[in-house]
Amino acid sequence: MTETIDKSLNMLEIGQRARVIQVKGRGSSRKRLLDMGMVPGTVLSVTKKAPLGDPVDFKLKGYNLSLRKQEAEMVIVEVLED
Secondary structure (H helix, E strand, O other): OOOOEEEEHHHOOOOOEEEEEEEOOOHHHHHHHHHOOOOOOOEEEEEEEOOOOOOEEEEEOOEEEEEOHHHHOOEEEEEEOO
16 A cells, blocks of 8 residues: 655656545636646546746646646645656
């Protein structure tokens, strides 16, 4: 049995996979993340990071999504160990 580690989405490294646990925040920014597919249970992976770490590209639900660091901090995930 593997142990899971909860982190915010911006802390993941390229190639890591994770499952969304929670989307923090309120109002339109939270709704926007949920509308883009960042709902609890969604599995995603980090595909690219800009040189300074902002933005970060993710692959989820069959498409690529870029988020700013500030947006990614609102998403809590459990890292999936392969």
